[in-house]
Amino acid sequence: MRTMLRIAATATAAAAALTAATGSAHASGVNKPYIIGGTSGTSPYIVQIAGGDSSQSWGCTGEALNAQWVLTAQHCIDGVTWMSAYYGNSVTSPGTEYTADRVVASPYGDVALVHLSSGKTLSSYAPLATSYTAKSGDSGTVWGYGLLAGGARPTHLNKATVNVVGTSSDAYGGKAIHVKGVNGASNHGDSGGPLFVGGVIVGVCSTGDVADPGSDIHAGSNYANLTASRSWIRSTSGA
Template sequence: MRSLTRLALATAATAALVGAGTGTAMADPASPHIIGGTSGSSPYIVQLVFGQSGGTYGCTGEAIAPQWILTAKHCIDGTQWMDVYYSNSVTSPGTPVAADQVAGSANGDVALVHLSSSKTLNSYAPLASSYSPRSGDTGTIWGYGLTAGGAQPTHLNKATVNVVGSSTDAYGGSAVHVKGVDGASNHGDSGGPLFLGGVIVGVCSTGDVADPGSDIHAGSNYANLTASRSWIKSVAGV
Protein backbone atom coordinates (compact mmCIF):
# COMPACT_ATOMS: atom_id res chain seq x y z
CA MET A 1 0.00 0.00 0.00
CA ARG A 2 1.26 3.49 -0.84
CA SER A 3 1.89 5.83 2.04
CA LEU A 4 3.05 9.41 2.50
CA THR A 5 5.89 10.50 4.74
CA ARG A 6 5.29 13.55 6.93
CA LEU A 7 8.21 15.96 6.90
CA ALA A 8 9.41 17.25 10.24
CA LEU A 9 7.33 20.41 10.02
CA ALA A 10 4.12 18.64 9.04
CA THR A 11 1.24 18.93 11.49
CA ALA A 12 -0.54 15.98 13.04
CA ALA A 13 -3.63 14.81 11.20
CA THR A 14 -6.85 16.61 12.07
CA ALA A 15 -10.46 16.04 11.10
CA ALA A 16 -10.36 16.04 7.32
CA LEU A 17 -12.09 18.75 5.29
CA VAL A 18 -13.36 20.91 8.16
CA GLY A 19 -11.20 23.64 9.65
CA ALA A 20 -11.61 25.94 12.61
CA GLY A 21 -11.69 29.15 10.56
CA THR A 22 -14.40 31.04 8.72
CA GLY A 23 -16.74 28.91 6.62
CA THR A 24 -16.18 25.37 5.42
CA ALA A 25 -12.91 24.00 4.08
CA MET A 26 -13.23 23.36 0.37
CA ALA A 27 -11.97 19.84 -0.25
CA ASP A 28 -14.50 17.45 -1.73
CA PRO A 29 -14.81 14.07 -3.49
CA ALA A 30 -12.58 13.74 -6.55
CA SER A 31 -13.84 14.57 -10.05
CA PRO A 32 -14.81 17.79 -8.57
CA HIS A 33 -14.88 23.77 -11.19
CA ILE A 34 -15.26 27.16 -10.15
CA ILE A 35 -18.84 28.48 -10.23
CA GLY A 36 -19.18 30.59 -13.38
CA GLY A 37 -15.92 32.00 -14.67
CA THR A 38 -14.28 30.74 -17.84
CA SER A 39 -12.15 27.83 -18.95
CA GLY A 40 -8.40 28.38 -18.72
CA SER A 41 -5.08 26.63 -19.27
CA SER A 42 -1.93 26.55 -17.16
CA PRO A 43 1.14 24.29 -17.19
CA TYR A 44 1.56 24.48 -13.43
CA ILE A 45 -1.96 24.46 -11.91
CA VAL A 46 -2.42 20.78 -11.10
CA GLN A 47 -5.11 18.37 -9.96
CA LEU A 48 -4.58 16.53 -6.66
CA VAL A 49 -6.42 13.26 -6.04
CA PHE A 50 -5.89 11.58 -2.68
CA GLY A 51 -7.11 9.09 -0.12
CA GLN A 52 -8.41 10.48 3.15
CA SER A 53 -10.80 9.10 5.80
CA GLY A 54 -11.66 6.05 3.72
CA GLY A 55 -12.65 8.07 0.62
CA THR A 56 -11.11 9.60 -2.48
CA TYR A 57 -10.99 13.39 -2.64
CA GLY A 58 -9.72 16.21 -4.84
CA CYS A 59 -7.94 19.54 -4.42
CA THR A 60 -6.06 22.02 -6.60
CA GLY A 61 -2.33 22.73 -6.38
CA GLU A 62 0.48 24.72 -7.99
CA ALA A 63 3.79 23.29 -9.21
CA ILE A 64 6.44 25.64 -7.78
CA ALA A 65 9.49 23.46 -8.60
CA PRO A 66 10.19 20.14 -10.37
CA GLN A 67 9.37 18.11 -7.24
CA TRP A 68 7.22 20.50 -5.18
CA ILE A 69 3.52 21.37 -5.19
CA LEU A 70 1.89 24.15 -3.15
CA THR A 71 -1.63 23.52 -1.83
CA ALA A 72 -3.84 23.90 1.27
CA LYS A 73 -2.96 22.12 4.51
CA HIS A 74 -6.43 20.63 4.94
CA CYS A 75 -5.73 18.74 1.68
CA ILE A 76 -2.86 16.82 3.33
CA ASP A 77 -4.06 16.32 6.91
CA GLY A 78 -5.01 12.66 7.29
CA THR A 79 -4.08 11.88 3.69
CA GLN A 80 -2.69 8.36 3.11
CA TRP A 81 -1.75 8.70 -0.59
CA MET A 82 -1.84 11.38 -3.29
CA ASP A 83 -1.55 11.51 -7.09
CA VAL A 84 -0.74 14.71 -9.00
CA TYR A 85 -2.11 15.28 -12.52
CA TYR A 86 -0.61 17.94 -14.80
CA SER A 87 -3.30 17.87 -17.51
CA ASN A 88 -5.87 20.68 -17.31
CA SER A 89 -8.51 18.18 -18.44
CA VAL A 90 -10.54 16.54 -15.68
CA THR A 91 -12.06 13.94 -18.00
CA SER A 92 -8.67 12.98 -19.53
CA PRO A 93 -6.16 13.81 -16.79
CA GLY A 94 -3.30 11.69 -18.15
CA THR A 95 -0.73 9.78 -16.11
CA PRO A 96 -0.23 10.98 -12.53
CA VAL A 97 2.96 11.50 -10.56
CA ALA A 98 2.75 10.02 -7.07
CA ALA A 99 3.54 12.13 -4.02
CA ASP A 100 5.86 10.69 -1.39
CA GLN A 101 6.05 13.43 1.27
CA VAL A 102 3.86 16.23 2.60
CA ALA A 103 4.41 19.09 5.03
CA GLY A 104 2.10 21.66 6.60
CA SER A 105 3.00 25.22 7.51
CA ALA A 106 2.79 26.33 11.14
CA ASN A 107 1.21 29.58 9.92
CA GLY A 108 -2.16 28.68 8.47
CA ASP A 109 -3.77 26.57 5.75
CA VAL A 110 -0.67 26.21 3.56
CA ALA A 111 1.11 22.98 2.62
CA LEU A 112 3.79 21.52 0.39
CA VAL A 113 3.68 18.19 -1.45
CA HIS A 114 6.86 16.44 -2.59
CA LEU A 115 6.77 14.28 -5.72
CA SER A 116 8.35 10.84 -5.96
CA SER A 117 9.88 11.87 -9.31
CA SER A 118 10.61 15.21 -10.94
CA LYS A 119 8.26 16.83 -13.43
CA THR A 120 10.10 19.41 -15.54
CA LEU A 121 8.00 22.32 -16.85
CA ASN A 122 8.81 25.36 -18.96
CA SER A 123 7.56 27.57 -16.14
CA TYR A 124 6.47 27.24 -12.52
CA ALA A 125 3.96 29.08 -10.37
CA PRO A 126 5.23 32.57 -9.38
CA LEU A 127 4.84 33.35 -5.66
CA ALA A 128 4.52 36.79 -4.10
CA SER A 129 7.05 37.71 -1.42
CA SER A 130 4.26 39.25 0.66
CA TYR A 131 0.79 40.76 0.35
CA SER A 132 -1.36 42.98 2.56
CA PRO A 133 -5.05 42.69 1.59
CA ARG A 134 -6.52 45.92 0.22
CA SER A 135 -10.22 46.35 -0.36
CA GLY A 136 -10.91 46.88 -4.05
CA ASP A 137 -7.92 44.94 -5.38
CA THR A 138 -8.90 42.68 -8.28
CA GLY A 139 -7.49 39.19 -8.69
CA THR A 140 -7.99 35.87 -10.45
CA ILE A 141 -8.73 32.48 -8.91
CA TRP A 142 -8.20 29.09 -10.56
CA GLY A 143 -9.36 25.59 -9.70
CA TYR A 144 -10.80 22.20 -10.51
CA GLY A 145 -13.73 22.43 -8.09
CA LEU A 146 -17.41 21.83 -8.64
CA THR A 147 -19.24 24.18 -10.97
CA ALA A 148 -22.68 25.76 -10.48
CA GLY A 149 -25.19 23.58 -8.67
CA GLY A 150 -22.56 20.95 -7.90
CA ALA A 151 -22.15 19.86 -11.54
CA GLN A 152 -19.00 18.00 -12.53
CA PRO A 153 -16.35 19.91 -14.53
CA THR A 154 -14.40 18.88 -17.59
CA HIS A 155 -11.47 21.34 -17.39
CA LEU A 156 -9.55 23.86 -15.30
CA ASN A 157 -11.51 27.07 -14.73
CA LYS A 158 -10.75 30.63 -13.62
CA ALA A 159 -12.73 33.62 -12.38
CA THR A 160 -12.25 37.28 -11.47
CA VAL A 161 -12.67 38.25 -7.80
CA ASN A 162 -12.48 41.42 -5.72
CA VAL A 163 -10.57 41.59 -2.44
CA VAL A 164 -12.80 42.58 0.49
CA GLY A 165 -10.11 42.64 3.17
CA SER A 166 -8.41 40.37 5.68
CA SER A 167 -9.98 37.26 7.21
CA THR A 168 -9.02 33.92 8.77
CA ASP A 169 -8.28 30.59 7.13
CA ALA A 170 -9.23 27.06 8.24
CA TYR A 171 -6.33 26.89 10.72
CA GLY A 172 -6.66 30.36 12.21
CA GLY A 173 -4.00 31.88 9.97
CA SER A 174 -4.23 35.13 8.06
CA ALA A 175 -6.35 35.00 4.91
CA VAL A 176 -7.45 37.20 2.03
CA HIS A 177 -11.25 37.56 1.89
CA VAL A 178 -12.58 37.75 -1.68
CA LYS A 179 -15.97 38.00 -3.41
CA GLY A 180 -16.65 36.71 -6.89
CA VAL A 181 -17.12 39.10 -9.81
CA ASP A 182 -17.84 36.63 -12.62
CA GLY A 183 -17.27 33.42 -10.66
CA ALA A 184 -16.53 32.00 -7.21
CA SER A 185 -14.70 29.08 -5.60
CA ASN A 186 -16.44 25.83 -4.74
CA HIS A 187 -15.59 22.43 -3.23
CA GLY A 188 -12.50 20.99 -4.92
CA ASP A 189 -10.90 24.43 -5.44
CA SER A 190 -9.02 24.09 -2.12
CA GLY A 191 -5.34 24.86 -2.55
CA GLY A 192 -6.02 26.71 -5.80
CA PRO A 193 -4.26 30.03 -6.35
CA LEU A 194 -5.32 33.63 -5.92
CA PHE A 195 -3.33 35.77 -8.36
CA LEU A 196 -2.83 39.51 -7.91
CA GLY A 197 -0.43 41.43 -10.12
CA GLY A 198 0.70 38.26 -11.86
CA VAL A 199 1.85 36.43 -8.70
CA ILE A 200 0.16 34.07 -6.24
CA VAL A 201 -0.68 35.69 -2.91
CA GLY A 202 -2.84 32.95 -1.38
CA VAL A 203 -4.37 29.48 -1.69
CA CYS A 204 -8.05 28.59 -1.35
CA SER A 205 -8.95 27.60 2.21
CA THR A 206 -12.63 28.11 3.09
CA GLY A 207 -15.93 29.37 1.73
CA ASP A 208 -18.20 31.83 3.51
CA VAL A 209 -21.02 29.28 3.22
CA ALA A 210 -20.97 25.48 3.13
CA ASP A 211 -22.75 25.30 -0.22
CA PRO A 212 -22.41 28.31 -2.56
CA GLY A 213 -24.78 26.69 -5.06
CA SER A 214 -24.74 28.77 -8.25
CA ASP A 215 -23.79 32.10 -6.65
CA ILE A 216 -21.00 33.58 -8.79
CA HIS A 217 -20.58 36.35 -6.18
CA ALA A 218 -20.00 34.01 -3.24
CA GLY A 219 -17.21 34.84 -0.81
CA SER A 220 -14.18 32.76 0.15
CA ASN A 221 -10.98 32.98 2.14
CA TYR A 222 -7.54 32.38 0.65
CA ALA A 223 -4.75 31.53 3.09
CA ASN A 224 -2.26 34.39 2.80
CA LEU A 225 1.21 33.09 1.86
CA THR A 226 3.03 35.96 3.60
CA ALA A 227 3.58 34.30 6.99
CA SER A 228 4.56 31.01 5.31
CA ARG A 229 6.79 32.49 2.62
CA SER A 230 10.12 31.93 4.38
CA TRP A 231 9.04 28.39 5.32
CA ILE A 232 8.18 27.60 1.68
CA LYS A 233 11.63 28.79 0.61
CA SER A 234 13.40 26.80 3.33
CA VAL A 235 11.59 23.57 2.38
CA ALA A 236 11.16 23.84 -1.41
CA GLY A 237 13.98 26.25 -2.21
CA VAL A 238 11.77 28.79 -4.02
Protein backbone atom coordinates in the same frame (compact mmCIF):
# COMPACT_ATOMS: atom_id res chain seq x y z
CA MET B 1 -20.55 29.38 8.39
CA ARG B 2 -17.33 28.49 6.64
CA THR B 3 -16.59 25.25 4.89
CA MET B 4 -13.38 23.85 3.48
CA LEU B 5 -13.22 23.69 -0.26
CA ARG B 6 -11.76 20.29 -1.11
CA ILE B 7 -14.20 17.81 -2.63
CA ALA B 8 -15.05 14.17 -2.09
CA ALA B 9 -13.96 12.22 -5.13
CA THR B 10 -13.19 8.79 -6.47
CA ALA B 11 -9.47 9.03 -7.14
CA THR B 12 -7.97 7.41 -10.22
CA ALA B 13 -4.52 7.25 -8.65
CA ALA B 14 -3.09 4.18 -6.96
CA ALA B 15 -2.35 4.58 -3.25
CA ALA B 16 1.20 5.57 -2.36
CA ALA B 17 2.67 5.60 1.15
CA LEU B 18 3.38 9.06 2.53
CA THR B 19 5.37 10.47 5.39
CA ALA B 20 3.04 13.16 6.77
CA ALA B 21 4.35 16.03 8.90
CA THR B 22 1.26 18.12 9.52
CA GLY B 23 2.09 19.76 12.83
CA SER B 24 -1.49 20.98 13.29
CA ALA B 25 -4.76 19.76 14.71
CA HIS B 26 -7.06 17.73 12.47
CA ALA B 27 -9.51 19.92 10.59
CA SER B 28 -12.94 18.42 11.16
CA GLY B 29 -16.16 18.79 9.20
CA VAL B 30 -14.38 19.01 5.86
CA ASN B 31 -16.42 19.81 2.78
CA LYS B 32 -14.49 20.00 -0.43
CA PRO B 33 -14.90 22.79 -3.77
CA TYR B 34 -14.93 23.93 -7.95
CA ILE B 35 -15.26 27.34 -9.62
CA ILE B 36 -18.81 28.60 -10.16
CA GLY B 37 -19.12 30.64 -13.33
CA GLY B 38 -15.89 32.09 -14.65
CA THR B 39 -14.23 30.77 -17.79
CA SER B 40 -12.06 27.87 -18.90
CA GLY B 41 -8.30 28.39 -18.74
CA THR B 42 -4.98 26.64 -19.28
CA SER B 43 -1.84 26.58 -17.19
CA PRO B 44 1.27 24.36 -17.22
CA TYR B 45 1.68 24.56 -13.44
CA ILE B 46 -1.84 24.55 -11.93
CA VAL B 47 -2.28 20.86 -11.18
CA GLN B 48 -5.01 18.47 -10.12
CA ILE B 49 -4.42 16.71 -6.80
CA ALA B 50 -6.02 13.47 -5.64
CA GLY B 51 -5.51 12.16 -2.12
CA GLY B 52 -7.11 10.12 0.58
CA ASP B 53 -6.91 7.51 3.31
CA SER B 54 -8.26 4.00 3.73
CA SER B 55 -11.90 5.12 3.88
CA GLN B 56 -12.28 8.08 1.52
CA SER B 57 -10.64 10.09 -1.22
CA TRP B 58 -10.82 13.73 -2.27
CA GLY B 59 -9.65 16.19 -4.86
CA CYS B 60 -7.89 19.55 -4.57
CA THR B 61 -5.94 22.01 -6.68
CA GLY B 62 -2.22 22.79 -6.43
CA GLU B 63 0.61 24.80 -8.00
CA ALA B 64 3.92 23.32 -9.16
CA LEU B 65 6.75 25.36 -7.65
CA ASN B 66 9.53 23.37 -9.29
CA ALA B 67 10.00 19.88 -10.73
CA GLN B 68 9.22 18.04 -7.47
CA TRP B 69 7.29 20.36 -5.13
CA VAL B 70 3.61 21.32 -5.36
CA LEU B 71 1.93 23.98 -3.20
CA THR B 72 -1.60 23.36 -1.88
CA ALA B 73 -3.77 23.82 1.23
CA GLN B 74 -2.94 22.08 4.49
CA HIS B 75 -6.45 20.63 4.85
CA CYS B 76 -5.88 18.80 1.54
CA ILE B 77 -3.07 16.76 3.12
CA ASP B 78 -4.74 16.30 6.50
CA GLY B 79 -4.91 12.56 7.24
CA VAL B 80 -3.71 11.42 3.81
CA THR B 81 -2.00 8.08 3.34
CA TRP B 82 -1.64 8.55 -0.43
CA MET B 83 -1.58 11.48 -2.84
CA SER B 84 -0.94 12.07 -6.55
CA ALA B 85 -0.70 15.03 -8.92
CA TYR B 86 -1.78 15.39 -12.55
CA TYR B 87 -0.58 18.13 -14.89
CA GLY B 88 -3.22 17.90 -17.62
CA ASN B 89 -5.80 20.69 -17.47
CA SER B 90 -8.54 18.29 -18.59
CA VAL B 91 -10.39 16.65 -15.71
CA THR B 92 -11.59 13.80 -17.90
CA SER B 93 -8.10 13.16 -19.33
CA PRO B 94 -5.71 14.42 -16.65
CA GLY B 95 -2.58 12.75 -18.03
CA THR B 96 0.25 10.95 -16.28
CA GLU B 97 0.01 10.28 -12.55
CA TYR B 98 2.86 11.63 -10.40
CA THR B 99 2.77 10.04 -6.96
CA ALA B 100 3.79 11.84 -3.79
CA ASP B 101 6.23 10.45 -1.26
CA ARG B 102 6.01 13.21 1.34
CA VAL B 103 3.66 15.98 2.47
CA VAL B 104 4.60 18.83 4.80
CA ALA B 105 2.36 21.39 6.50
CA SER B 106 3.23 25.02 7.14
CA PRO B 107 3.25 26.10 10.80
CA TYR B 108 1.58 29.38 9.76
CA GLY B 109 -1.84 28.42 8.43
CA ASP B 110 -3.68 26.45 5.75
CA VAL B 111 -0.65 26.01 3.50
CA ALA B 112 1.17 22.78 2.59
CA LEU B 113 3.76 21.32 0.26
CA VAL B 114 3.62 17.99 -1.59
CA HIS B 115 6.85 16.29 -2.70
CA LEU B 116 6.64 14.09 -5.79
CA SER B 117 8.65 10.87 -6.02
CA SER B 118 9.62 11.67 -9.62
CA GLY B 119 9.99 15.15 -11.02
CA LYS B 120 8.01 16.87 -13.78
CA THR B 121 10.02 19.48 -15.66
CA LEU B 122 7.94 22.41 -16.95
CA SER B 123 8.63 25.46 -19.08
CA SER B 124 7.46 27.69 -16.21
CA TYR B 125 6.45 27.33 -12.57
CA ALA B 126 4.05 29.10 -10.23
CA PRO B 127 5.15 32.70 -9.46
CA LEU B 128 4.79 33.44 -5.75
CA ALA B 129 4.57 36.91 -4.24
CA THR B 130 7.24 37.90 -1.74
CA SER B 131 4.51 39.31 0.50
CA TYR B 132 1.01 40.70 0.22
CA THR B 133 -1.24 42.83 2.42
CA ALA B 134 -4.93 42.44 1.62
CA LYS B 135 -6.35 45.70 0.30
CA SER B 136 -10.07 46.19 -0.27
CA GLY B 137 -10.73 46.83 -3.94
CA ASP B 138 -7.78 44.87 -5.29
CA SER B 139 -8.72 42.74 -8.29
CA GLY B 140 -7.61 39.11 -8.42
CA THR B 141 -8.04 35.88 -10.33
CA VAL B 142 -8.76 32.47 -8.82
CA TRP B 143 -8.17 29.13 -10.55
CA GLY B 144 -9.24 25.60 -9.76
CA TYR B 145 -10.66 22.22 -10.68
CA GLY B 146 -13.65 22.60 -8.34
CA LEU B 147 -17.38 22.10 -8.86
CA LEU B 148 -19.36 24.26 -11.25
CA ALA B 149 -22.66 26.02 -10.60
CA GLY B 150 -25.22 23.80 -8.93
CA GLY B 151 -22.58 21.21 -8.03
CA ALA B 152 -21.91 20.05 -11.59
CA ARG B 153 -18.60 18.29 -12.17
CA PRO B 154 -16.04 20.21 -14.21
CA THR B 155 -14.32 18.92 -17.32
CA HIS B 156 -11.44 21.39 -17.32
CA LEU B 157 -9.43 23.92 -15.31
CA ASN B 158 -11.44 27.10 -14.71
CA LYS B 159 -10.72 30.66 -13.57
CA ALA B 160 -12.73 33.62 -12.32
CA THR B 161 -12.24 37.27 -11.45
CA VAL B 162 -12.69 38.22 -7.77
CA ASN B 163 -12.38 41.34 -5.64
CA VAL B 164 -10.45 41.48 -2.39
CA VAL B 165 -12.76 42.77 0.36
CA GLY B 166 -10.43 42.54 3.36
CA THR B 167 -8.68 40.19 5.75
CA SER B 168 -9.98 37.07 7.45
CA SER B 169 -8.67 33.80 8.86
CA ASP B 170 -8.09 30.44 7.18
CA ALA B 171 -9.06 26.92 8.28
CA TYR B 172 -6.14 26.72 10.71
CA GLY B 173 -6.37 30.21 12.17
CA GLY B 174 -3.74 31.74 9.90
CA LYS B 175 -4.12 35.08 8.13
CA ALA B 176 -6.32 34.95 5.05
CA ILE B 177 -7.50 37.15 2.21
CA HIS B 178 -11.28 37.50 1.99
CA VAL B 179 -12.55 37.69 -1.59
CA LYS B 180 -15.93 37.95 -3.32
CA GLY B 181 -16.64 36.69 -6.82
CA VAL B 182 -17.10 39.10 -9.72
CA ASN B 183 -17.82 36.73 -12.62
CA GLY B 184 -17.28 33.52 -10.67
CA ALA B 185 -16.44 32.10 -7.25
CA SER B 186 -14.58 29.18 -5.70
CA ASN B 187 -16.44 26.00 -4.83
CA HIS B 188 -15.67 22.50 -3.53
CA GLY B 189 -12.51 21.13 -5.22
CA ASP B 190 -10.79 24.52 -5.53
CA SER B 191 -8.99 24.03 -2.19
CA GLY B 192 -5.30 24.80 -2.57
CA GLY B 193 -5.92 26.68 -5.79
CA PRO B 194 -4.21 30.02 -6.37
CA LEU B 195 -5.33 33.60 -5.89
CA PHE B 196 -3.40 35.87 -8.26
CA VAL B 197 -3.11 39.60 -7.58
CA GLY B 198 -0.84 41.66 -9.80
CA GLY B 199 0.29 38.59 -11.75
CA VAL B 200 1.67 36.68 -8.76
CA ILE B 201 0.15 34.16 -6.35
CA VAL B 202 -0.66 35.70 -2.98
CA GLY B 203 -2.83 32.97 -1.43
CA VAL B 204 -4.29 29.48 -1.70
CA CYS B 205 -7.96 28.55 -1.36
CA SER B 206 -8.91 27.56 2.18
CA THR B 207 -12.60 28.01 3.07
CA GLY B 208 -15.89 29.27 1.71
CA ASP B 209 -18.24 31.62 3.52
CA VAL B 210 -21.12 29.16 3.14
CA ALA B 211 -21.30 25.37 3.02
CA ASP B 212 -23.01 25.31 -0.37
CA PRO B 213 -22.56 28.33 -2.65
CA GLY B 214 -24.93 26.81 -5.21
CA SER B 215 -24.78 28.95 -8.35
CA ASP B 216 -23.80 32.22 -6.67
CA ILE B 217 -21.00 33.71 -8.76
CA HIS B 218 -20.53 36.39 -6.08
CA ALA B 219 -19.95 33.95 -3.21
CA GLY B 220 -17.19 34.75 -0.72
CA SER B 221 -14.15 32.67 0.15
CA ASN B 222 -10.96 32.90 2.17
CA TYR B 223 -7.50 32.35 0.71
CA ALA B 224 -4.65 31.55 3.11
CA ASN B 225 -2.19 34.44 2.78
CA LEU B 226 1.24 33.07 1.77
CA THR B 227 3.18 35.93 3.37
CA ALA B 228 3.80 34.25 6.74
CA SER B 229 4.70 30.96 5.03
CA ARG B 230 6.91 32.45 2.32
CA SER B 231 10.26 31.83 4.05
CA TRP B 232 9.11 28.36 5.08
CA ILE B 233 8.14 27.55 1.47
CA ARG B 234 11.52 28.70 0.23
CA SER B 235 13.54 26.78 2.83
CA THR B 236 11.49 23.60 2.35
CA SER B 237 11.14 23.52 -1.43
CA GLY B 238 13.84 25.89 -2.68
CA ALA B 239 11.18 27.89 -4.57
